[in-house]
Amino acid sequence: MKSGNVLFNAASTISNGTLDFGVQTGSVSLMGGASALNPVSLAADLYGMRGLNFASDLLANRAILSGDNRRLLGPVTVANLTLTLGSTHALNDFLPQxxxxxxxxxxxxxxxxxxxxxxxxxxxxxxxxxxxxxxxxxxxxxxxxxxxxxxxxxxxxxxxxxxxxxxxxxxxxxxxxxxxxxxxxxxxxxxxxxxxxxxxxxxxxxxxxxxxxxxxxxxxxxxxxxxxxxxxxxxxxxxxxxxx
Structure with a gap:
């Protein structure tokens, strides 16, 4: 995929491959059903040029970020949810954002x-x-x-x-x-x-x-x-x- 919003309305897993947000600001939105015990898990590698926003309609929602995201450029914003890092490269540690x-x-x-x-x-x-x-x-x-x-x-x-x-x-x-x-x-x-x-x-x-x-x-x-x-x-x- 390139650009736009990825919307989850239940616990889900993306276990491999690449999510490419292109030259637009990426967005991952959780709309209920992704609790601490049943989170959204993003193990795919993320790529983008203008950052990534994590947002949720419920404070209890949780996402796990565990891919190799050293090609994800731009600021990462966390709002109204819990974001858990599942790897040392979950945030870009090659070019820190x-x-x-x-x-x-x-x-x-x-x-x-x-x-x-x-x-x-x-x-x-x-x-x-x-x-x-x-x-x-x-x-x-x-x-x-x-x-x-x-x-x-x-x-x-x-x-x-x-x-x-x-x-x-x-x-x-x-x-x-x-x-x-x-x-x-x-x-x-x-x-x-x-x-x-x-x-x-x-x-x-x-x-x-x-x-x-x-x-x-x-x-x-x-x-x-x-x-x-x-x-x-x-x-x-x-x-x-x-x-x-």
């Missing part, structure tokens, strides 16, 4: 796969953050590497998720990433692996946002900036305890 988690309730699960993405741009709903989640959700540990080339804001939660596998975060790229959500909470609802800032600025609006990290690494080209979002005169959020 931007990632938008663009609607309240949207969830991206790494599924134990080390994942490289381009700029993380959103996590906002009409300018208001909240409700969006990036998590590992696997028994296996995983690392999310964000190659932030331009300024971006993520106002959701980054956490380990269920399964026991910890999630680590690497920030690279020259751009600034503002994290305005709350990624502390409990062990399951926190990110408790390592935090590495290789390049650019990672700005936390509360020191507690990542306070369950076990290891902190800041390279010569990286900056970790703590910015209290409540009040410039209120420093109670600036305490950071690293677990041993």
């Amino acid at each position: 931007d990632l938008n988690i663009g609607q309240s309730g949207a969830v991206l699960q790494l599924g134990g796969n080390n994942t490289l993405t381009g700029s993380l741009n959103r996590g906002l709903v009409d300018g208001v953050g909240g409700g969006v989640i990036i998590e590992n959700a696997s028994a296996n540990a995983a690392t999310l590497t964000i190659q932030q080339s331009a300024a971006g804001t993520f106002a959701g939660t980054i956490r380990n998720g269920a399964g026991g596998g910890v999630l680590s975060l690497v920030k690279t790229g020259a751009g600034t990433l503002d994290m305005q959500g709350d990624s502390s909470q409990t062990i399951t609802n926190a990110i408790s692996g390592s935090l590495t800032v290789k390049r650019g600025i990672l700005q936390l609006f509360r020191a507690g946002d990542l306070d369950r990290m076990t290891t902190l690494n800041i390279a010569g080209g990286g900056t970790l900036r703590l910015a209290n979002r409540a009040s410039p005169n209120n420093n109670t959020d600036r305490f950071w305890t690293l677990l041993q």
Whole structure:
């Protein structure tokens, strides 16, 4: 196929071949019947030039993306569903593309796969953050590497998720990433692996946002900036305890 929308109204599997969205923005829409236990599974390789949007009419819907998608160019947007990555190449890790988690309730699960993405741009709903989640959700540990080339804001939660596998975060790229959500909470609802800032600025609006990290690494080209979002005169959020 080339261009257009792929619509699923029940649990389905595309197990091989290539889905070619051509030079138009691709769209995968789930219209009910694709729950967490009975998801839509896309194991075909995806190709396209202008990105891919995942959308759903029900927040409970889930899709699994597990092909070799290193020929998928353009931003990937996740809205109103759970998207689980089933392979290390589910997102283009050869030429990392931007990632938008663009609607309240949207969830991206790494599924134990080390994942490289381009700029993380959103996590906002009409300018208001909240409700969006990036998590590992696997028994296996995983690392999310964000190659932030331009300024971006993520106002959701980054956490380990269920399964026991910890999630680590690497920030690279020259751009600034503002994290305005709350990624502390409990062990399951926190990110408790390592935090590495290789390049650019990672700005936390509360020191507690990542306070369950076990290891902190800041390279010569990286900056970790703590910015209290409540009040410039209120420093109670600036305490950071690293677990041993």
